[in-house]
Amino acid sequence: MNRRFLFLLGSSRPGGNTELLARRAAEQLPADTEQRWIDLTEHPLPEFEDLRHDSDHVRPTEGSAGLLLDATVAATDLVIASPLYWYSLSAPVKRYLDYWSGWLRTPGLDFKATLAGRTLWGVTALAHQEREVADPLIGSLSNSAAYMGMRFGGVLLGNGSKPGDVLNDTEALTRAKTFFAQDAPLARFPYDRTEVRPTT
Numbered sequence: 001m002n003r004r005f006l007f008l009l010g011s012s013r014p015g016g017n018t019e020l021l022a023r024r025a026a027e028q029l030p031a032d033t034e035q036r037w038i039d040l041t042e043h044p045l046p047e048f049e050d051l052r053h054d055s056d057h058v059r060p061t062e063g064s065a066g067l068l069l070d071a072t073v074a075a076t077d078l079v080i081a082s083p084l085y086w087y088s089l090s091a092p093v094k095r096y097l098d099y100w101s102g103w104l105r106t107p108g109l110d111f112k113a114t115l116a117g118r119t120l121w122g123v124t125a126l127a128h129q130e131r132e133v134a135d136p137l138i139g140s141l142s143n144s145a146a147y148m149g150m151r152f153g154g155v156l157l158g159n160g161s162k163p164g165d166v167l168n169d170t171e172a173l174t175r176a177k178t179f180f181a182q183d184a185p186l187a188r189f190p191y192d193r194t195e196v197r198p199t200t
């Protein structure tokens with residue numbers, strides 16, 4: 001089956017470092033791999049309403065929610081391209097993920113079963129030099145993938161503050177070349193890392 005990559009851009013400015021890095025990685029995808037790019041600021045989601053315990057969520061058919069839901073369920077590979085904001089995901093990405101909670105409870109959608117086995121990837125740019133400050137963002141994506149039964153390809157990190165800075169991060173550009181070629185194992189929660197012991 002041909003893979004279909006959905007890139008969700010979550011920066012609050014166009015043409016930033018996160019998008020530049022994501023595009024570098026995407027350049028390496030095989031020609032028969034579909035790519036769809038959606039900038040979340042061009043399709044703003046209204047404030048998420050938690051109706052889980054009141055009434056059924058209804059499948060959105062129009063507006064930003066309808067577009068993002070359709071694009072999400074059509075993708076084999078979902079790439080969250082979020083800058084590091086306050087050590088975590090940007091607000092537009094966070095709100096998009098909050099919508100997953102509604103889609104999980106939408107009758108007839110089978111959102112979890114549909115996404116299970118598909119792959120979640122992350123791309124982020126950060127100003128901080130020490131990459132471990134991005135651990136909360138990585139943990140959010142990895143745990144979300146585990147919850148959904150998805151594969152997790154990891155997060156491609158690049159350094160930069162003003163737009164274009166990431167193009168000076170040669171290590172990040174090198175990592176971008178092979179990022180999507182990596183194996184993406186089924187995601188696991190941190191408490192579920194059962195050691196694989198060699199048999200004697």
Ligand SMILES: Cc1cc2nc3c(=O)[nH]c(=O)nc-3n(C[C@H](O)[C@H](O)[C@H](O)COP(=O)(O)O)c2cc1C
Pocket residue numbers: 011012013015016017018019083084085086087088125126127128129133159160161162163
């Ligand atoms: C609201 C906001 C919060 C930020 N928080 C962090 C942060 O926690 N850690 C960090 O290293 N950089 C932080 N930055 C810097 C951005 O991550 C950095 O400028 C990055 O290149 C922005 O990505 P973009 O160019 O794709 O928009 C922040 C920037 C903004 C606007």
